[in-house]
Amino acid sequence: MAHKRSQSDSYTKRAQKEGYPARSVYKLKELQRRFAPVPRGGSILDIGAAPGSWSLYVHRKLLGSGGRITAVDLLPLKLSPLPNRITPLQGDAFSPEIMQKITELGPYDAVISDAAPATTGNRTIDTARSEELGLEIINLARTVLVPGGNLVIKLFQGGGEAALTEKMRRDFSRVKSCKPKASRSESFEIFLIGTGKHTEGGL
Numbered sequence: 001m002a003h004k005r006s007q008s009d010s011y012t013k014r015a016q017k018e019g020y021p022a023r024s025v026y027k028l029k030e031l032q033r034r035f036a037p038v039p040r041g042g043s044i045l046d047i048g049a050a051p052g053s054w055s056l057y058v059h060r061k062l063l064g065s066g067g068r069i070t071a072v073d074l075l076p077l078k079l080s081p082l083p084n085r086i087t088p089l090q091g092d093a094f095s096p097e098i099m100q101k102i103t104e105l106g107p108y109d110a111v112i113s114d115a116a117p118a119t120t121g122n123r124t125i126d127t128a129r130s131e132e133l134g135l136e137i138i139n140l141a142r143t144v145l146v147p148g149g150n151l152v153i154k155l156f157q158g159g160g161e162a163a164l165t166e167k168m169r170r171d172f173s174r175v176k177s178c179k180p181k182a183s184r185s186e187s188f189e190i191f192l193i194g195t196g197k198h199t200e201g202g203l
């Protein structure tokens with residue numbers, strides 16, 4: 001346990017050293033190495049993007065010369081300077097105003113989301129909210145992803161992962177789950193990765 005914690009802390013130090021505002025960058029890095037959800041040079045929607053380490057990683061390593069990112073969060077990004085190919089949208093990703101802007105800036109080759117509901121400490125409530133958020137992201141991805149596009153969502157274990165996996169299987173050729181090494185051992189989060197969106201919203 002102590003070893004795990006010091007390993008986690010080493011991710012925080014590494015993030016600072018590499019100029020990322022959050023250690024969560026290493027979760028996306030592992031997901032990308034294992035499942036390649038973010039295509040090089042693509043148009044990417046990052047939901048729950050603040051403080052901005054996932055968007056910054058995609059910008060640094062995967063945008064190539066033609067890609068761009070729409071980064072949505074309730075909170076502001078903490079990226080200074082803000083790279084000009086990251087378009088920040090501040091607000092609730094599922095409000096009509098933000099949904100309209102997301103749609104106007106789309107479609108997207110990948111939707112990546114590290115969004116999590118504010119936790120209460122009550123696991124039943126927290127997992128139910130996480131499932132609800134996951135469902136909203138899957139529904140949003142259905143309308144804004146290109147055929148062949150990919151989706152990453154975060155979910156609290158116990159938060160309906162079987163139901164959400166099943167739902168994603170209707171939209172994507174492959175669906176995998178993963179708890180990255182950079183995820184704290186005490187955290188009960190996992191990620192679901194859907195790749196190869198079907199042409200239509202479901203089969």
Ligand SMILES: C[S@@+](CC[C@H](N)C(=O)[O-])C[C@H]1O[C@@H](n2cnc3c(N)ncnc32)[C@H](O)[C@@H]1O
Binds near residue numbers: 024025053072092114
């Ligand atoms: C763990 S943080 C994301 C960290 C980010 N991936 C990074 O690497 O910097 C989760 C974020 O989800 C955001 N979030 C939760 N619900 C949201 C919603 N409905 N719309 C937009 N953002 C949301 C929170 O404000 C929070 O900043």
